[in-house]
Amino acid sequence: MSVIALARSKRRFTYWRVLRALYRLLLLLLVAAGSIIFIMPFAWMVSTSFKSSDEVLRFPPVWIPQTLHFENYTIPWHRLPFPTYYKNTLIVVIFNLIGTVLSSSIVAYGFARLRFRGRSWLFLLVLSTMMLPSQVTLVPTYYLFAKLGWVNSLRPLIIPVYFGSAFNIFLLRQFFMTISTELDDAAKIDGCGFFSIYWRIILPLARPALGVIAIFQFTYDWNDFFNALIYLNSPKNFTIALGLRTLQSTMLYTPMQHIMAMTLVAILPVLLVFVIAQRYFIQGIVITGIKG
Amino acid sequence: MASPFWVRQNVSVAGASTAAQAIGAARKRPRALSMRAREEIAGYLCIMPWLIGFLIFTAGAMLFSLGLVFFKTDLLTGFKWVGLGNIRKMATDPLFHKSLGVTSYYSFATVPLSLAIGLLIALGLNQNLFAQGLWRTLYYLPSVTSGIAVAMLWMWIFHPDVGLLNQALRLIGIQGPRWLYSEQWAIPAFIIMGTWGAGGNMLLYLAGLQSIPTHLYEAARIDGAGSIRCFFSITLPMLSPTIFFNLVMGIIGSFQVFTQALVMTQGGPNNATLTIMLYLYRKGFEQFQFGYASAIAWALFCIILLLTLLVFRSSALWVYYEGEVRK
Numbered sequence: 001m002s003v004i005a006l007a008r009s010k011r012r013f014t015y016w017r018v019l020r021a022l023y024r025l026l027l028l029l030l031v032a033a034g035s036i037i038f039i040m041p042f043a044w045m046v047s048t049s050f051k052s053s054d055e056v057l058r059f060p061p062v063w064i065p066q067t068l069h070f071e072n073y074t075i076p077w078h079r080l081p082f083p084t085y086y087k088n089t090l091i092v093v094i095f096n097l098i099g100t101v102l103s104s105s106i107v108a109y110g111f112a113r114l115r116f117r118g119r120s121w122l123f124l125l126v127l128s129t130m131m132l133p134s135q136v137t138l139v140p141t142y143y144l145f146a147k148l149g150w151v152n153s154l155r156p157l158i159i160p161v162y163f164g165s166a167f168n169i170f171l172l173r174q175f176f177m178t179i180s181t182e183l184d185d186a187a188k189i190d191g192c193g194f195f196s197i198y199w200r201i202i203l204p205l206a207r208p209a210l211g212v213i214a215i216f217q218f219t220y221d222w223n224d225f226f227n228a229l230i231y232l233n234s235p236k237n238f239t240i241a242l243g244l245r246t247l248q249s250t251m252l253y254t255p256m257q258h259i260m261a262m263t264l265v266a267i268l269p270v271l272l273v274f275v276i277a278q279r280y281f282i283q284g285i286v287i288t289g290i291k292g
Numbered sequence: 293m294a295s296p297f298w299v300r301q302n303v304s305v306a307g308a309s310t311a312a313q314a315i316g317a318a319r320k321r322p323r324a325l326s327m328r329a330r331e332e333i334a335g336y337l338c339i340m341p342w343l344i345g346f347l348i349f350t351a352g353a354m355l356f357s358l359g360l361v362f363f364k365t366d367l368l369t370g371f372k373w374v375g376l377g378n379i380r381k382m383a384t385d386p387l388f389h390k391s392l393g394v395t396s397y398y399s400f401a402t403v404p405l406s407l408a409i410g411l412l413i414a415l416g417l418n419q420n421l422f423a424q425g426l427w428r429t430l431y432y433l434p435s436v437t438s439g440i441a442v443a444m445l446w447m448w449i450f451h452p453d454v455g456l457l458n459q460a461l462r463l464i465g466i467q468g469p470r471w472l473y474s475e476q477w478a479i480p481a482f483i484i485m486g487t488w489g490a491g492g493n494m495l496l497y498l499a500g501l502q503s504i505p506t507h508l509y510e511a512a513r514i515d516g517a518g519s520i521r522c523f524f525s526i527t528l529p530m531l532s533p534t535i536f537f538n539l540v541m542g543i544i545g546s547f548q549v550f551t552q553a554l555v556m557t558q559g560g561p562n563n564a565t566l567t568i569m570l571y572l573y574r575k576g577f578e579q580f581q582f583g584y585a586s587a588i589a590w591a592l593f594c595i596i597l598l599l600t601l602l603v604f605r606s607s608a609l610w611v612y613y614e615g616e617v618r619k
Contacts (some may be wrong), residue, residue: 042433109338135576174537205361
């Protein structure tokens with residue numbers, strides 16, 4: 001009796017495993033197929049960056065160049081002071097990562113967890129700052145920064161971040177509100193104040209969300225061309241995004257393959273950071289309901 | 293709206309803490325602030341950084357542009373008071389009406405599409421897959437690659453004759469439309485491009501999925517809930533704050549769609565891709581009518597604000613906050 005039962009359950013077990021393996025394989029194929037659409041621009045950039053000037057202009061485009069033209073990387077690299085651009089961008093990015101994680105999280109904690117008069121109206125005000133196109137506030141903002149003597153320094157790109165950005169505040173508020181209040185209550189009974197609840201409970205639990213805002217901020221600052229263009233004048237202050245744009249400017253004729261090569265070099269750090277960071281904030285635990 | 297909400301809270305909190313107050317009343321009452329008042333002060337202290345930053349950097353600039361609505365000005369040679377002139381002009385400006393239609397069409401298609409696709413990808417990538425980190429990076433790539441490379445690639449993809457999309461369509465026997473050169477298909481092409489940038493949404497969903505406590509699933513399993521039931525009763529509700537975020541940000545972002553229209557189609561053909569932002573840009577930075585440009589910007593602001601308020605109003609019905617402080 002027990003042997004039969006065992007055999008039966010064993011057989012069922014094998015079916016189950018085959019089914020599961022099939023499901024995994026199907027999912028993997030689906031994900032791989034979908035990813036092709038998503039990596040196309042990147043693949044195209046890589047391919048273009050190695051082409052000869054003749055191949056770049058061919059239409060419809062060729063994907064694999066006949067010979068790899070590595071000089072597409074070395075020539076433009078020496079035309080402009082890229083190491084300086086990297087240094088400036090790094091300064092902005094590092095300061096802003098610290099700034100945004102600290103300031104946005106404390107503001108978000110206030111909006112998500114603490115009750116005070118006018119909270120919902122003030123929160124709407126936070127959101128409304130994102131609804132007015134920046135083009136129309138550009139002139140007065142520039143005037144303000146000029147009066148403060150910040151123009152042509154990295155300060156306009158860094159200091160405002162220390163007062164929290166609306167996007168990150170909203171994002172963190174949403175995450176903080178999903179954390180159960182039971183822990184807060186327990187901490188309160190143990191004599192924790194509001195600040196230690198924020199520091200010891202909310203921040204550690206919201207690590208995935210903090211990782212996301214760090215990645216978003218990093219990507220944004222690294223690619224931010226608009227603010228850099230407006231506030232930085234002298235080339236010694238230029239960031240990567242602005243350096244790339246200089247390369248594309250009409251005064252300094254640069255062929256397409258050089259632009260693509262430098263764009264790749266420019267975004268490589270962002271990719272690296274993403275690859276490393278995503279390990280930390282998104283572990284491979286399967287917790288969705290669709291698990292087999 | 294705020295005040296009755298506040299009053300109700302106050303009463304219930306006071307009621308709940310009467311017992312505790314009665315016990316400690318004799319000794320503590322004269323000096324210590326109540327828990328409630330301390331929470332209030334802590335709340336204002338927490339949002340202080342943002343409030344100060346808003347007052348210094350943002351409020352002035354916003355008010356200035358609001359003021360411009362009532363002037364005719366190029367910001368250099370002078371300001372001429374026109375009262376409600378710019379608004380009246382807007383009401384009868386056919387190009388402005390056209391841009392409203394174009395932008396709404398784009399938004400109402402792109403926002404739901406990228407919400408759904410981002411969620412689908414995130415659910416797929418949240419499974420135990422071979423080389424999981426790699427897939428996540430690949431799907432996030434479009435969010436990192438920006439600017440000229442992307443625009444040029446899409447112009448090739450949408451090329452009517454040799455473009456990748458139409459070549460693929462020809463394989464299955466469909467004669468593709470002229471996409472960016474067709475009045476009817478230019479905006480759908482933009483919608484495809486917009487949806488393709490769903491990698492940012494995906495990243496947020498992934499983080500949201502990670503934040504769902506596993507014990508909820510364990511409990512549900514013990515109660516005999518299946519996979520589908522778990523998805524609809526745990527995953528979706530716990531993810532609803534993230535969906536809400538992506539929805540609101542999607543509305544705010546898509547109504548300000550600009551770069552594609554400027555770089556790829558210059559608003560054409562026949563103004564089929566004249567978005568509000570492109571129209572604003574032309575009025576302000578090409579024709580130097582900053583008063584009128586501000587009026588357009590504030591009209592856009594009102595539209596986005598109204599939609600956001602609607603979404604917020606509806607959120608009570610479909611957004612679930614595990615840790616909502618509202619009791």
